[in-house]
Amino acid sequence: MSVVRGWPVKHFSLALAVWLWMGASLPAEAAATYFTTPQVLKEFFPKSQRVSFRKVKPGPAELAALQGRLGYKPAKPEYVIFVATTGEHVDGYAIIDEELGQHEQITFAVKLSPEGVVERHEVMVYREKYGEEITDARFRRQFQGKTAKDAVRAGEDIDVVTGATISSRSMAVGVRRALILLDELILKKPGAVSKG
Amino acid sequence: MPRRLPLILLSLLLAPLTGLAQDEGSTPEKPASDAPRVPQEEQPKQEEGPRLDLEGLEDPAATGTTPPAPNAETPGESAQETFNQRLQPTTTLTQRAAAILDRTTLGGYAEHDFIVPEQGKSTFRNHRYVLFVYSHISERISTATEIEFEFAGSPLKRDGVLGAGEVLLEFSVVDLMLTDWLTFRAGVILMPVGAYNLRHDAPAQELPERPIAYTTVVPTTWFESGAGFLGGFDLGRDWRLSYEVYAVNGLDAKILDGQGFRAARGSHLEDNNDDKAVTGRVSVSPFLGLEAGLSGYTGAYDLEGRRVNMVNADVFWRLGAWDLTGEVVRAFIDPGYVQGFPDGSTANTRDRVPTGMFGFYGQANYRFRIEPFFRLLPDEWHDGHFTASLRYEEKDTDTEFVTAGDVSRLTLGLNFRPLPPYVLKTSFFWEKSGGDGQMPHAWSRDFWSEGHWNFMASVAYLF
Numbered sequence: 079m080s081v082v083r084g085w086p087v088k089h090f091s092l093a094l095a096v097w098l099w100m101g102a103s104l105p106a107e108a109a110a111t112y113f114t115t116p117q118v119l120k121e122f123f124p125k126s127q128r129v130s131f132r133k134v135k136p137g138p139a140e141l142a143a144l145q146g147r148l149g150y151k152p153a154k155p156e157y158v159i160f161v162a163t164t165g166e167h168v169d170g171y172a173i174i175d176e177e178l179g180q181h182e183q184i185t186f187a188v189k190l191s192p193e194g195v196v197e198r199h200e201v202m203v204y205r206e207k208y209g210e211e212i213t214d215a216r217f218r219r220q221f222q223g224k225t226a227k228d229a230v231r232a233g234e235d236i237d238v239v240t241g242a243t244i245s246s247r248s249m250a251v252g253v254r255r256a257l258i259l260l261d262e263l264i265l266k267k268p269g270a271v272s273k274g
Numbered sequence: 275m276p277r278r279l280p281l282i283l284l285s286l287l288l289a290p291l292t293g294l295a296q297d298e299g300s301t302p303e304k305p306a307s308d309a310p311r312v313p314q315e316e317q318p319k320q321e322e323g324p325r326l327d328l329e330g331l332e333d334p335a336a337t338g339t340t341p342p343a344p345n346a347e348t349p350g351e352s353a354q355e356t357f358n359q360r361l362q363p364t365t366t367l368t369q370r371a372a373a374i375l376d377r378t379t380l381g382g383y384a385e386h387d388f389i390v391p392e393q394g395k396s397t398f399r400n401h402r403y404v405l406f407v408y409s410h411i412s413e414r415i416s417t418a419t420e421i422e423f424e425f426a427g428s429p430l431k432r433d434g435v436l437g438a439g440e441v442l443l444e445f446s447v448v449d450l451m452l453t454d455w456l457t458f459r460a461g462v463i464l465m466p467v468g469a470y471n472l473r474h475d476a477p478a479q480e481l482p483e484r485p486i487a488y489t490t491v492v493p494t495t496w497f498e499s500g501a502g503f504l505g506g507f508d509l510g511r512d513w514r515l516s517y518e519v520y521a522v523n524g525l526d527a528k529i530l531d532g533q534g535f536r537a538a539r540g541s542h543l544e545d546n547n548d549d550k551a552v553t554g555r556v557s558v559s560p561f562l563g564l565e566a567g568l569s570g571y572t573g574a575y576d577l578e579g580r581r582v583n584m585v586n587a588d589v590f591w592r593l594g595a596w597d598l599t600g601e602v603v604r605a606f607i608d609p610g611y612v613q614g615f616p617d618g619s620t621a622n623t624r625d626r627v628p629t630g631m632f633g634f635y636g637q638a639n640y641r642f643r644i645e646p647f648f649r650l651l652p653d654e655w656h657d658g659h660f661t662a663s664l665r666y667e668e669k670d671t672d673t674e675f676v677t678a679g680d681v682s683r684l685t686l687g688l689n690f691r692p693l694p695p696y697v698l699k700t701s702f703f704w705e706k707s708g709g710d711g712q713m714p715h716a717w718s719r720d721f722w723s724e725g726h727w728n729f730m731a732s733v734a735y736l737f
Binding site for chain 2 (some may be wrong): 115124149181211220233
């Protein structure tokens, strides 16, 4: 039987056209940019009164401590740490950063509790052609509850997405850096920060 | 069929527009933390939530520190405008090149081997160098191409004579994203028969040699010219289902014992008959680290409509430091001959084609670290690891007879991966073929007494 010729194929073609029509009539969605900075902050802290930010520039001692804990020197000379507050109470922190995927930078955001526990991880911009499965909830959910004491290492306590090993590792590296930055620069040494 | 063709084409053209039109009027719901990600135009309105004191902040995400105005351009529209500008005759070549580079990713991977066989000479082998070009034509349309130079391309020197090497497009597609679970793909397509053909890139593999059944029965890299659909969606909280289905030119009649379908693949120029083969794969993943797939292929291989039917099952399971993976493939081939090419073609013969093929592999990879060793290495390699691998595999490229095309192989491997994109691999395999008329299995006594070994080292990297 030929796949192209014959009545079953005609019906198949029509069914395919109808299926395509119905499928494409659902709301179409473009990929790549999932959140802008204001959107992700409002998403992270919907009940807070205010979200401000601090610019933190690690000194030589902090850099040495960060390098010791991370195993590498942080790329940026200055980091922005968002602080959500209600009155005088700190509701939590957020760090937006980038990490190199297979070829392109992945922009991500990490929401942390006042005690420095990861409460949520979001991919804000995904620029790679492949590996977008790391934006799935089941991958991002693994970071919830991680602290600076955890390894947060792909293949160890973070399961990687099959076919997106490098992007998975990049997110693990990024979240671990966010944990260490907050712990070292805000939670351990609050006096070392300057208000932006 | 001809009268309905315009209807089908019209559907193809209008369907994405219909989706876009509905999208403009949709009212997005606020996403929960576990909700599937949606693009920024679907996000909640900026007036809700906390007051944002972001004055003086250079946007760390480069996605905008202010909410988009109601009628502001979306990134897609902006990209579309840029693309239209490229088509203007007044645009200079330099401007066009700059606009292309802005949206294009260049990359690739390569693999270089050193082989020491039990019999024969040792050799270095410049196996492959593959260039990737990925480009977003617009937010919804993208293209991906891999240009492979195998054995350094052309010319290739063998027996003192410079002959033709290989420069091939083994993957070159343009994708039209209709919805987030439905993408239309056309071009030179990686055949979705099994998982290995889809994820064959050398840096992603732990052993330097590909599984023998997956270079013959499934002739990795197996590519065909065609078109179809792919996508995936979540099923509940953890499960995910992915699919690919294509119509392709398909295999021709150059089906041989020993090399399987290797010479029958590849249909860049034309089909050898009017039949279009259909291939597809469906995979389910109940949680991260476990995936099982079922795939198949059906298509006529000659002008008389004799068919190749193929079914494949694959599984991947990550258990802590262990990766367990395996595949099995069975091909059913209508009895026929290596013919079916245009009249006068020297490819037409009276040689019979095999009527069935079979193959499988099972592989275990174990990742480990030797901490004192890694402390001696530069900082950027501190998260590296070693991987030990064990694979057993068999292939039978003619199930009717026991021939040299029947092979079983046991491979041990050890590799060092200082960073995910770079790996130094070594492997040692023991192999026996059925050339002596005995079906080779690892559990047969003559597997060890009659077999031979091969050592291989390889460096593979992704850039």
